[in-house]
Amino acid sequence: MRVILAPMQGVLDHLMREVLTSVNDYDLCVSEFVRVVDQLLPTKVFYRIAPELRQGGKTRAGTPVRVQLLGQHPEWLAENAVRAIALGSPGVDLNFGCPAPTVNKSKGGAVLLKEPEAVYRIVKAVREAVPAHLPVSAKIRLGYDDKSLFLENAHAASDGGAVELAVHARTKREGYRPPAHWEYVDAIRRALPIPVTANGEIWNHEDALTCARVSGCDSLMVGRGAVSLPNLARVMKTNCPHMSWSEALRLMVSYTEQDLAGEKADYYPSRIKQWFSYLKREYPQADALFTEVRLLKHADEIRARLLVESERHP
Template sequence: MNHNDQLQIRQNTISQLFSDPVRLLAPMEGLTDPLMRQILTQIAADLGRPYDWSVSEFIRVTQHVLPAHVFYKYVPELRHDAKTACGTPIHLQLLGSEAQLMADNAAYAAELGAPAIDINFGCPAKTVNSHRGGSVLLDEPETMYQIISAVRQAVPDNIPVSAKIRLGYTDTSRMDDIRGAINDSGTDWLTIHARTKTQGYKPPAYWDKIQSFNALDIPVIANGEIWNAEHAQNCMTQAGTKHLMLGRGAVTRPDLIAQVDSNINDTGMMTALAWEDLITHQIKFLEGQAKTEVILVGRYKQWLAMLTKGYGEAKIVWDDMKREKNKAVIISALQASVG
């Protein structure tokens, strides 16, 4: 297949991906791991509004091309056509500051079956930023340009390359430069978390500041502080885009994607997920794979604590189980919460 044919395939892929409003499950370090992706994408599919795709937790690139087992650890879906069990595609996200290393790792990820490469310029974690990764690079638009351009050149022409950013690092003073770097680098689409690194995750999100990025000739996806359908509508209006990435709100209310699009869901399927219907999924989570039961229970408690913001029943279970370490006891408590 020649260069022009591959370019045409990519353009067709992007046109098809964005022909309707897209809804993505966000990459959240330490939260949307493969097990959580499996659960949340299955719920969305069962409710009749599956995620168009999800993005993996970032894979950190530092000194060399990572071995295959690292890619499979973060994205085991690569072994299954890069899709979850319910068929949701998984795009692979990389984080790093060295353009050639990022390019080499992206090329290898593509060889392993990644359907698209996403580049993280949004992570606000201090440990990441102190090692010149994530959102700190928003103060280096030229470096952003070099990384994206190198990745774009390294992966096959038919593989899309996207980027995820915030509005800036300490402030929004570099937004014009960031927009220019994105424009010139060959990015196929852009996701924007509508806060700076300094603003972290503290409300509000500044959706209106996404508006200026719509001047780019690529799709723009809005992200940040979307907890319910009203927030989603306000975000789309203020940002001037119909495309959304759902993060913590989708973990707190796993039915959020269906609630957001309930006005266009004409399948007759239920769009809200009652607590009793969520019990099965929580038990599946607790029966999932992890290095140890302690780790699995800890991960579940993280989710349960977030569910307390969306379900009153979760608060009752959380109050009783927050110090419990036995998985079987927690499963029994979940089953009793609907008895």
């Protein structure tokens, strides 16, 4: 089974990728999106979103990180794809799935699924710009308001030259509400000549097996589940035990130390609280601890509370 860490905007940033790939054997990470409007972006933008570019396009654990681009203009996406490759990205991914209203209002992300021809033009322009030996992939949802164009959009990406397609098995309107419609992914997989990856509602080993069976895919992508259960990829592949609460705490302490040593330490309180909101799904202890942590405003206070809790659960 191939497992990919999803491009989860605002959650799976480079530090979270470092932490999660250190305890899993992910086959690939896709970065948060680089937002392209009407210009060739400076290199600092790419390094900010995917600092792994400075270390050969991989996390420290050796997992490849593919830069994702989001935008509506084929020519500018192509220009920025060339820059991403020049900086060391092992391929380029294109975002046609982001459901954020601010992104969709500016004709980026999932709203493009209303126009399969636009999907085709974007993929084609990027494929023609990127060296043939490097992959151009795309991520879509099953549609915007409904699923009526799900096959048209999948074909548009494939016909445009994408070498693989990840499908979040819900529409934009469905958001993240269960269920994920894996049977539609199976229909896409059967219709396309390229590999297809299934994404959505994979939280454990059983979900992975069910998704693989229903979708027919041997490549799966995880996002929220990966943050809720930090060793999810390993669980999916080997059915090993779920990471214990004490191990999760140690991972949070490691994340904390790295975050506070970085350039964006001011954002640490909001980021660690966000992680707690996901961990609560897997660990009742996280919910109890979060009732205390959410009231703390300063990084040093949160760090101290995590250290105390970690010492209580050796």
